[in-house]
Amino acid sequence: MVVRVMATGVFDLLHPGHLYFLTEAKKLGDELVVVVARDRTARRLKHEPYVPEHVRREMVESLKPVDRAVLGSTTDIYETVVRERPTIIALGFDQPFNEAEVAAECARRGVPVKIVRIPRAPHDDLATRRIVERILETNSRPKEASP
Numbered sequence: 001m002v003v004r005v006m007a008t009g010v011f012d013l014l015h016p017g018h019l020y021f022l023t024e025a026k027k028l029g030d031e032l033v034v035v036v037a038r039d040r041t042a043r044r045l046k047h048e049p050y051v052p053e054h055v056r057r058e059m060v061e062s063l064k065p066v067d068r069a070v071l072g073s074t075t076d077i078y079e080t081v082v083r084e085r086p087t088i089i090a091l092g093f094d095q096p097f098n099e100a101e102v103a104a105e106c107a108r109r110g111v112p113v114k115i116v117r118i119p120r121a122p123h124d125d126l127a128t129r130r131i132v133e134r135i136l137e138t139n140s141r142p143k144e145a146s147p
Contacts, residue, residue, distance in 0.1 A: 005032050
């Protein structure tokens, strides 16, 4: 039996924390399917995405640990779970899902899964918001005059 792992996220401005999360998720099984949040979902849950959903999906799918990347549903996050039928769902350390509630809803829909919470990356200071803040901070500093 193939152990299919599902991971989800926005994956806007890929960074080392994303790669850590996906690498750790891949270690849990044979196949890693990544659900990339739609632009509408990203706006609702986080912020206006910097990168359009179809490009984010392509970028995620090109990462070595990822076997397949799909766009998520705009209305029901469990639609993709029912379609892909994972054995394990890997959640990031900061994803606001309750493991027991996710497992119960998946089972109710006929997809019993194990939920695994991936710990914080050792280099979490490179998350998307922190990278953007650093860029803005760097660009707002006065330019030094050339001699």
